[in-house]
Amino acid sequence: MTDAYDPSAEGAQMEFDGRMSYGDYLDLEHILSAQKTWTDTHDEMLFIIQHQTSELWMKLAIHEIAAARRSLAAGETRPAFKMLARVARIFEQLNSAWDVLRTMTPSDYTAFRDALGQSSGFQSYQYRQIEFMLGNRNKAMLRPHEHRAGIVQMLEDELAQPSLYDVALRLLNGSIPLPDAVLNRDLSRPWKPDQAVADAWTQVYRNPRKYWELYELAEKLVDFEDYFRRWRFNHVTTVERVIGFKRGTGGTGGVSYLKRMLEVELFPELWHLRTDL
Ligand code: HEM
Numbered sequence: 326m327t328d329a330y331d332p333s334a335e336g337a338q339m340e341f342d343g344r345m346s347y348g349d350y351l352d353l354e355h356i357l358s359a360q361k362t363w364t365d366t367h368d369e370m371l372f373i374i375q376h377q378t379s380e381l382w383m384k385l386a387i388h389e390i391a392a393a394r395r396s397l398a399a400g401e402t403r404p405a406f407k408m409l410a411r412v413a414r415i416f417e418q419l420n421s422a423w424d425v426l427r428t429m430t431p432s433d434y435t436a437f438r439d440a441l442g443q444s445s446g447f448q449s450y451q452y453r454q455i456e457f458m459l460g461n462r463n464k465a466m467l468r469p470h471e472h473r474a475g476i477v478q479m480l481e482d483e484l485a486q487p488s489l490y491d492v493a494l495r496l497l498n499g500s501i502p503l504p505d506a507v508l509n510r511d512l513s514r515p516w517k518p519d520q521a522v523a524d525a526w527t528q529v530y531r532n533p534r535k536y537w538e539l540y541e542l543a544e545k546l547v548d549f550e551d552y553f554r555r556w557r558f559n560h561v562t563t564v565e566r567v568i569g570f571k572r573g574t575g576g577t578g579g580v581s582y583l584k585r586m587l588e589v590e591l592f593p594e595l596w597h598l599r600t601d602l
């Protein structure tokens with residue numbers, strides 16, 4: 326029998342005293358000590374890691390959407406397209422993650438659900454930030470964060486900025502003029518479908534060659550919303566599978582609330598114009 330291979334023979338670094346290691350660079354000590362379980366049930370670890378990894382991917386999504394929005398506002402569409410494509414992939418990643426959580430049965434979950442108290446994903450401030458960045462804005466969603474001034478401030482700052490869709494519409498306005506009411510709308514409110522915007526996007530889709538960049542932008546937005554819708558759908562289906570029609574720990578009706586959220590349209594005109602093409 327040969328001896329186990331020693332990678333140091335080909336130069337693998339084996340000594341890290343005073344040198345940056347993998348764990349140092351990634352601050353693993355910090356991140357891997359954050360899985361505090363509150364019960365001694367087997368599936369709580371799955372539940373915690375599923376949510377923590379989702380929050381990490383959301384952090385990256387926020388980073389990318391913010392940069393895409395800045396690029397678009399500066400008229401730099403190419404880098405924005407690349408970032409939006411990445412955000413869609415992040416959501417694909419989040420969508421696949423449901424397959425792991427689905428292995429948790431109602432019996433597994435009820436064993437620790439009481440320990441969650443009234444906590445709920447409804448209070449995920451990164452999720453709310455993403456919704457606000459995209460244009461699904463609702464001041465009522467600030468209330469669960471009133472005890473955390475920094476979070477309220479962050480969400481209010483977001484409501485004061487044009488959403489990703491607002492920025493896209495400003496770009497559209499550069500080629501096809503839109504009404505002032507669209508361009509100077511109250512940014513803190515949710516976007517309401519607008520006929521002039523629908524007509525403008527319809528022109529883009531009827532003449533892709535003339536409006537190629539806008540056409541590509543619109544398709545990037547639709548692609549992203551497609552993945553986002555799948556996330557919402559996977560969520561509600563998993564919830565029904567695990568807790569049925571029980572009320573949510575966050576106080577909503579549970580599945581009934583999440584089904585209502587399936588009706589949200591982030592970029593409504595981009596979906597509706599398809600009927601008229
Ligand atoms: C067994 C797993 C899960 C169950 C039973 C569940 C249940 C629920 C329920 C019932 C709600 C409605 C609010 C409430 O009253 O509590 C909700 C909202 C929410 N959940 Fe989950 N959830 C699960 C997994 C997840 C995961 C993995 C995430 C990823 C971060 C997540 C993120 C959210 C978010 C962001 C909301 C707010 C949605 C909105 O306001 O549109 N949930 N969840």
Ligand SMILES: N[C@@H](CC(=O)c1ccccc1NC=O)C(=O)O
Nearest residue numbers: 441444445446447572573574575
């Ligand atoms: N709303 C869920 C609880 C829940 O899902 C949750 C609780 C704490 C941390 C994350 C959660 N996930 C998503 O809502 C329930 O009613 O069982």
